[in-house]
Amino acid sequence: MNYTIQLPASQKxxxxxxxxxKQWLVPRKVRHLLRMRKNCLVNGAIAEFHQIVQAGDTLTVILEETDYNYQPLQLGQAKNVKVLYEDSHLIVVDKPAGIKTHPNEPGEKGTLMNDLAAYLAPSQxxxxxxHRLDQETSGTLLFAKNPLVLPLLSRLLEEKQIYRRYQALVKGEISRDLTITKKIGRxxxxxxxxxxxxxxxxxxxxxxxxxxxxxxxxxxFCILETGRTHQIRVHLAALGHPIIGDPLYGKQTAPRLMLHAYQMSLKHPFTEETIEITANPGLW
Structure with missing residues (x-):
């Protein structure tokens, strides 16, 4: 596959x-293959690795099928995918409650990732x-569409540069804003x-x-500064305000867990455009 990226105005x-x-975090093995095959172009011409690139240059990276390992997926139903944002490198979808984010076993079906694989298949x-959402949680979920952008999105997540805001309906009265800093373990x-x-x-x-x-x-609303497993659910339950409908940390008193990943924003790794997404209608 060919991936073409124009370097932004801020590129040094x-x-x-x-x-x-250093900037795109391409693995050493893949960099070696790109150099040996001459699979990098700058402004349409084969590029040498010592060549200087700068703002406004157009880079084309040609990746072969075997350059990255990929776990094959069973194709699901493309019609189940609700796209909130998409470009040639990444996609944000609105995950329904009650469906797993991805398979845990080879050949497993029925997850959002299976449906997304079917949706993306025509474009190769x-x-x-x-990142992931619990099976019971709905809302904004970010996927990479190619291995080139994946480590960059993962770095944004690790460096807390992906803003995530959740809606939750909880038991009891919380009358003021607060921050929960309790450590979470297994x-x-x-x-x-x-x-x-x-x-x-x-x-x-x-x-x-x-x-x-x-x-x-x-x-x-809950805003995550870290992304531990079940973080919002555990933190709120520890305060005595479990999320309504939580079968693990409260009681199953609603048809579903009342937790929804309502908003997400991030700076695009390649274009530096700020992307803001809202998964309406949410819980209210």
Missing amino acids: PLSLADLLE SRPYVV DRHDRRKRVIDPRGGQIAVTHVEVFSHTPKESRI
């Missing part, structure tokens, strides 16, 4: 070798997981669950913004 001059290695693109007695673990847990930070509240329930 540097060698093609440094761009691929493939989905690559950047539950030794139930492999499905996570627990608050002040000594051995991982740092976890959740910011809570109150939308409305009554003595019985509260509508809140």
Whole structure:
């Protein structure tokens, strides 16, 4: 596949070798193959790796099928995919509640990733997981469409440069905004669950913004600073305000877990355009 990228106005001059290695995080093996095959073009001409590239240059990277490992997927139903944003490198979809993000076993079907693979198949693109949502959670979910952009999106996530805002309906009254910083670890007695673990847990930070509240329930927004498994669910349950409909950390008192990944924003790794996505209608 050929991937063509125009370097943004903010791009500082540097060698093609440094761009691929340090800025785009292309693995050493792939860089070697690109150089040996002469599979990098700058402004339409075969490029040498010592060549200087700069703002406005157009780079074409030609990747062969065997350059990256890819786990084959069973194709699902393309019609099930609701696209919120898409370009040639990444796609954000609105995940329904009750469906898994991706398969856990070879040949597994019925996940969002299976449906997305079917949706992307006509364009010869493939989905690559950047982050996940719990099976019970709905809303914005980001995938890479090629292996070139995947490490860049993963770096944005790791460096907390992908803004994620969730809606949640919780039990009881939360009357003011707050930040939860309780460490989260594994539950030794139930492999499905996570627990608050002040000594051995991982740092976890959740910011809570109150939308409305009554003595019985509260509508809140949660903004993730970290992305631990079940983070919002564990943090809110630890405060005595479990998410309504949570079968693991509360009670199944609603048809679904009332948690929705409502908004996402990020800076595009190649164009530096700010992308803002909202998954309407959400929970309210």
